Amino acid sequence: MSVRNPRLPLLPGYGTNPMIGKTRFGVRPVFTSIDKVNMLVDKAEGVNRVPSLYCRKQAPDLPTWIMYDKNILRFQAFFQQSLHEMRSGSHILRKVEIFFFLEDGTIKVMEPKTENSGLSQGTLISRQRIRLPFSYDNYYDVLDLNIGREVTFFGKVFKLVNCDNFTRVFLNRLGINVPDPIPWPDAIKRGTDRGKPPKHRPFRQFLDFDRQVLRFHGYWDDRDSEFGIMHLLEIHYFLADDTIEIKEVLPPNSGMEAGPMFLKRMRLPRKIPSHVEMTGGPKCPSYSPADLSIGAVINLYGRKVVLTDCDPFTKEYYRVTYGFDSFNPLPIPKDEGTECVSTSVAERQLPPWNGYGSYDDSAENCRTVEPKPPHRDFIKFLNKDRVGFDSHVLRFAARLISDNPEDKLRYFIIKYFLCDDTIGIFELGERNSGFKGGKFFRRDKMYLPDVDFFVPKEPPAYTDKDMWVGNELIINKHCFRLIGADEYALRYMEVNENEYPMANLALIMDKIRRTLATQENGYKNFVAKYMDAAVPDNRELMSVRCFKQALKEVMCERMTEHEFITLIRHFRGDPGKEKSPRREMIRSLVFSDLTRGLWDERVKLREALLHADANGLGVLSVPRMRQLLRANRLPINTDLMDCMLQVLNKDSDCNIVYEDLLSFLDFQTRPVYNLTEGDYQKVVRHAPPLKDTECKLWAETETIIQEGFVNWNAFLCQLNLENLVKEQTQ
Template sequence: MENLPLLPGNRFSDVTRTNFIVPRTLSFKNGHRIIRVPRFGIGQTYKPDICLTEDERQLLDNFQPELIYGKVRVQEPRKFVPATLFYDKKILRFYGYFKQIIHESPLESYRIRQVIIYYYLEDDTIAIYEIPYKNSALNQGMRIRRHRISKNDQNEPYNWRDLNLRQNLIIYGTIYRICDCDQFTREWLESEGIELQCSESIPSDPYMLKLMEKNQNKFKDILIEKKVMDKKMDGKILRFYAMFNNQDHFRKFIIHVYLIDNTIEIREIHRNNNGYDPLPIYLHRQLVPKDSTYNIKSFVNLFLDQREQNKISYIKANDFILGQHITIFNHIFFLYDCDKFTRDFCQLDINRLPSISPHSEDKTKNIVRKSKENEQRVLRYEAILESSNEDDRCRRFLIVYRLADDFISVYEKPIDGYGCLTRKFLERVRIPKPDSHPDAPIYYQPNDFYIGAHVEFYKHRFKIIDADRCVLKFIEENQEQFSQHVIDSFRNHICSTEKQKSN
């Protein structure tokens, strides 16, 4: 029976067997794993003939099922992705409009207001945004905020299957016409089996067409005149020769004024070993505002509000006058000469510049000589700050006026008991009077400073209470430059001071 083939019906199980233990084939010897041939079968039955040949052992040792059947492919279960994550940031965008009826208006009967319809795939919500018109005075922008919108009385929300081109969408009593969509929306709907209709154009607003036609007729003549003026001024440049005092010596420049757009360019005239980098351009071509101290916020508003831009006044060609000073970005240039074309053009067209003296170089030399003579001469005045705060009224200041270039600097004197040193309150600058026009500023002169005088430096009001003897000496030497009231104020002050010292 044991030699019969293993076919059904050829083997009979022993019903008396109760031990079905499978013998082990692995063991350890001296700490190493070894394979041993079991001498007993299942249930500890003795099998003396169980023995493997050397070929069978070698076959078992070299057996690699991956070379025959390949690597086992373990199929991982597909991960579950919720709709809120799978459709996150996937939005269908449709373009359309709705018609607003205008009652009791002779100018218009209806308006076309363009909208963008957003459909969010993650939660089937809809938002409608109206494209705003500039200066329309209408409540535009977000028209319907994002939420689920019912399409019937059964409160069934709109689905992406309900949206298609060339159809009306009724939301809260307003009929929105869907005309077009973006490329992503078109591809996604077609991938889901939705057959999109052909897009249609959004009709124009008749009121806006009338307004545009009116504006075109209004500015047509202005544009033609501007083109003629640009063609006339194209390539015409005014050239002025200028100079300014840089603390210890004068620097010469060439100022170019482009008549086509009133832009200004400044080039420096370099001399050998003058100590400056030989850069060809000192100021690149640009529009220059007359008031260089305007708030930085107004500069930011140039790109936001056209009204702020119109408030700024820029330097033009007729602001350049020979023999006068002109301020460009807080740098005061003295115009002492110009070329022949500038002389002829200004006399004929602008009629603003005076005739140029052939001895303009002599005038420049006089200015240089005056600056060198007064290079080290300064006038010092003591002043107090006029303020409603009692602590500020105790502060003392020193006003220093430079005779070489009419620049003014202010220093704050130390207060007794505080242990602080003299500190600078105002950098050296040429200060215009507060009541002067910004287009033609009038700067402070030595005649404006006397005992009891009130001066205002950039909204800080000072009262002069004292001066040093150098001021009186300069006034006595140049009485023709001062009024009698100024001279008497200093004389009376010195006399009263000497009487107090003698007493």
């Protein structure tokens, strides 16, 4: 028979046998008298000397291993570990977590693992009961652990700095006040050691200042020594690693051979060290950017180098970093012994062109004995060559001016290439015209007429400033009149209006403003005469014909056709009823191809578009739209398809509204615009063949002069001559 202690678990070895060592096994009766009646009662149990804090109903008599099962107090702490092998510091701080298990009073200490720390981390002290220092019977309990206290576990002192929320609430219920958390030692600001040099981070310096070089010009005066001269030097300071290299700049015709480098790239010490630097020892101080400036003298191993000037990057660096403002260069002393007498060299006079090859080719072969190709402006080629869809090619429609009736009906495309200022001319052939079409003049530099080619200097040639609608070009005794331009050419000239006066709206408006101001009652009569010419439904609009006639009466011949186009494009008004000639022309061409291919799958195309628009936004991207059109087998070529996608309505993100595409292809409810013979000659003759990858319809430029509307009110507001009318009225 064994007696179990209820405070211990029911496991073998935890019970005791009360019969061990007992010699008397009888039952001792206990007699007592209750209300004068003698009776036999059991022996009363002993009373605990420690009074209970709670009543038995509030605190049930349960063992601690059941009451506090899986209840753990968690503290955050740190301890110091001495470092005898490191010179930089005497100790390091290690962060740990202390766990106190309430069920049996055991303690466990763990350190969170840190990658590449070089320390053995994890469980530092396994779970066990830990005795108090200098004690054999007392162990650490709940009352010994709190924030701010120091505990000693096996000789290591741990400083408790924080605890979790459960621990704080548990201790507060026991009536123990828990202080606020203590900041970690890493967060405390520490003063820098006076004897410790600042930490050098070469890799960070390399990333921040790679390829940044301070360039100075200077000299070393060596004339005091025998056969000494004045050495002109160029000093390079590399900010990436604080190194300096110096090379010598030899004067022309000096007869001296330059070495590879006057000073190889290295750290230049301020003073010559007395001994070789020891490995790991203190380094000799070297020159820094703060030591270099115009007028400074640096010690180049006993040679005094004076800095006289620097480049713009170095000036900007010192202006931003050190706040310098004065960068006046110092004069260099003259060396009369080695200085060459400078004489003005006249410009080389080339012989006249002999007519063989191009002028540039002949001029280049006259400059050198070795035959070389003509020199090309490579910077202009990089800036003005094709970049994606930006071709940098200005295309103009032209007509041949001739007394021959057959030549008057010939139409050409003149391309001006901005990358090398060359011009190419192509003829648009027509069936049964007798002219084949194609390349008319190969791409070359076109010179002005009536110039002498057999001269030393290159004769003047046509430039991009001569390319504007209405101008006449005489090329190889053929007179061409520019009658139109494509959208790219007009847009490019309007964007770069400072280079093209004919597309500069400010200059055109200023010309009209000055003309009206010089005439007596000019602006007043101009407005009064054409006020009734506005559209009746919308008084702000005026037809293009009336607008052009009004400007011609005021400006006479002082306004070109290209300036009219610039004004009309800027003040273009849309009353909501007009059709775009270019859109209707493309629609007519698409209708011809679809009718020829017997295509009538508009219903399937609508289903494909609705299926592709999963979000129901009503728009699709241009590549997705092109993919769907090709999937539905539209019998049109890719160039015409690109033109069609270009004229469709788009949203702010350049996505196509597919309802407009379906309306564009609806030839039953919306009939096709019928082109007359005159419109066909204007539109089709001015358009390049559809095989051209950059198909542009030239009808819009010329037709816009005859059709459409102009915002008359916006034109008068920008003219801003109301004050002049008031003065003329008074």
